[in-house]
Amino acid sequence: MMSPEASPTHIPMSRPLRYWMCLLLLVAAEPSRAQDLVECKRIDQEQLAAATTETLLFLRCRARRISYEAPRLKGVPQRVKDDLMFACLDQADAVEHQLRVRHGFTRESLARERCE
Numbered sequence: 374m375m376s377p378e379a380s381p382t383h384i385p386m387s388r389p390l391r392y393w394m395c396l397l398l399l400v401a402a403e404p405s406r407a408q409d410l411v412e413c414k415r416i417d418q419e420q421l422a423a424a425t426t427e428t429l430l431f432l433r434c435r436a437r438r439i440s441y442e443a444p445r446l447k448g449v450p451q452r453v454k455d456d457l458m459f460a461c462l463d464q465a466d467a468v469e470h471q472l473r474v475r476h477g478f479t480r481e482s483l484a485r486e487r488c489e
Contacts, residue, residue: 413439413461416468422475424468426486432468434488436461 413436416424439461443454472478 413457413464415460416464421467421471424471426472426478426483429465429468429472429483430486430488432461432465433486436465437488 436458440458443458446454469480469483472483473480
């Protein structure tokens with residue numbers, strides 16, 4: 374059996390260098406979490422026309438989840454957190470309005486569905 378030092382794939386690394394490499398990997402992983410949240414873009418007319426009550430429930434639940442998660446993001450300015458939260462709420466509001474106007478739903482009928 375070969376020792377790790379003799380292995381051709383083993384690269385000797387000092388302890389401080391290993392520490393900094395791990396730290397960089399952790400820092401690089403954090404923005405991906407924030408990027409997952411930044412998906413509340415304006416809905417175009419075609420998407421609005423095709424929206425269903427299931428779409429509305431999904432958007433409401435996502436907006437609710439983001440309203441809980443956004444304040445916990447570290448290193449993100451408060452304005453960005455607020456913009457993210459309100460963009461997601463705006464999506465749900467736009468779909469709700471579309472369902473009420475085009476399909477005759479009432480606020481009460483649309484409010485019956487709840488997030489789990």
